[in-house]
Amino acid sequence: MEPSALQQLVVDNYPAARRSLRIACVTETYPPEVNGVAMSLARMVDGLHxxxxxxxxxxxxxxxxxAPEEGTRFHEVLMRGLPIPRYPDLRMGVPSKRALVQLWSTRRPDVVHIATEGPLGWSALQAAQHLKLPVSSDFRTNFHAYSRHYGIGWLHKPIMAYLRKFHNRTRCTMVPTEALRRDLAAAGFQRLVVVTRGVDTQLFNPLRRSAQLRAQWGVQPRQMVVTCVGRLAAEKNLGVLAQAFEAIRQRVPGARLLLVGQGPMQAELQQRCPDAIFAGQRSGEDLAAHYASADLFLFPSMTETFGNVTTEAMASGLPVVAFHHAGAGQLISSGENGVLVPMGDNDAFVREAVALASDAARCQALGGQACATASALDWRDIVARFESVLESVMRDTGPLLRQPLAGVVERPAA
Incomplete structure (x- = not known):
């Protein structure tokens, strides 16, 4: 065989390796802080690495x-931060344009990805534009929706105006669901691309169920445990959760409520639900065991952009009752792998929660199907999609990837 023919054969069978990118990710929250934005972004960063x-x-x-972490392919830059009002365990960045211009002038990235829209995110956007760096962003938190739960609903329009201005200055904004993409497009947001969330099925799975943990809670093997995981705060609509559980107790007297998380509503919830199990903040295998050791997951929030707890509960084998919204609306086929109710219909939420809690066999069947649905949400596929969007942003070819990921189907409204 001629050398040139042999070389061509090698090229055909061993294509060039994927180009290594220099990616600057800017965020105002990251582990060990516990929230959906921090945890999902950490998955993306680890996947890119x-x-x-x-x-x-x-x-x-x-x-x-x-101290910042340093490695051969990972460089952490820690900036000054301030506590966030009502969220003392979280910090927001401060205006840092000059520092970022200096940083990126000496360590120039190929692309800048901004995960949060706070002062640090705004500074990153300004610095990147000053240096003519391509920028993408994430729409991860419904700050405009949160305003209604803290007596500042009048700020909804100015917050939306700021978010629209922020994201429309980037080449692409990634959103976790098709429904959110449609809503933001109708509100004037441009260049939107769906990049959904994954779940670690090695960590979250039914095999984590623990009889020992249930015994610590003081519940019997067949006793119904209803759970909700997340921040104990007004924007999570926890009044409806308490209402639903009170109705469940009337039909299933031995049922127990398990709340995993902490926040400003804890004292109020302890007074209203004195028999509830308040597990506090959990992580890793401990969190996974808490999910899998429950029997039913109630998710009353209507302010999520996705709601990672939905996929974690489904992967753990729990049926989920949720409003037709965010990740639940995308992943749950009502009556097949969980139950969806129309947005804002609190009576329907309570009614469906009671019906499911009263039928252990149906709970188990829906939980099995939920686990099967979650098994298709591999983080490797999500990271690959994220990577391809960043490459498109660098080429300035605009939004791409209209096809859904395997296992992700947008459900019709309930």
Whole structure:
């Protein structure tokens, strides 16, 4: 065989390796902070690192002693931060345009991805535009919706105006569901691309169920445990959760409520639900065991952009009762792998929660199907999609990827 023919054969069978990108990710929240934005972004950063990209993570310093992580393909830049009102365990960045211009002038990234729209995110957007760097963004938190739960609903329009201005200055905004893409497009947001969320099925799965943990809760093997995981705060609509559980107790007297998380509503909930199990903040295998050791997941929030707890509960084998919204609306086929109710119909939420809690066999069947649905949400596929969007942003080819990921189907409204 001629050398040129042999070389061509090698080229055909061993294509060039994927180009390694220099990616700057800017966020105002990151683990060990516990919230959906922090945890899902950490998955993306880890996935990009595993795919051989150089990642520069820019975020606020969470405590004075914290030192940045350094590695051959990972560079962490810790900026000054301030506590967020009503969220003392979280910090937001401060205006840092000059520092970021200096940083990116000496360590120039191929693309800047901004995960949050706070002062640090705005500074990153300005610095990137000053240096003519391509920028993408995430729409991860419904700050405009949160305003209604804290007596500042009048700020809804100005918050939306700021968010629209922010995101429309980037080449692409990633959103986790098709429904959110449609809503934001109708509100004037441009260049929107759906990049959904994944779930770690090695961590969250029914095999984590623990008889020992249930015994610690003081419940019997067949006793119904209803759970909700997340921040104990007004924007999570927990009044409806308490209402639903009170109705469940009338039909299933031995049922117990398990709340995993902490927040400003804890005292109020303890007074209203004195027999509830308040497990506090949990993580890792401990959190996975709490999910799998329950029997039914109630998710009353209507302010999520996705709601990672939905996929974690489904992967753990729990049927979910939720409003037709965010990740639940995308993943749950009502009556097949969970139950959806129309947005804002609190009576329907309570009614369906009671019906499902009263039927252990149906709970188990829907939970099995929920687990099967979640098994298709591999983080590797999500990261690959994220990577391809970043490459498109660098080429300035605009939004791409109209096809849904495997296992992700937008459900019709209930």
């Amino acid at each position: 595993r795919r051989n990209h150089d990642v520069q993570l820019v975020r606020p310093r969470q405590d004075k002693a914290q």
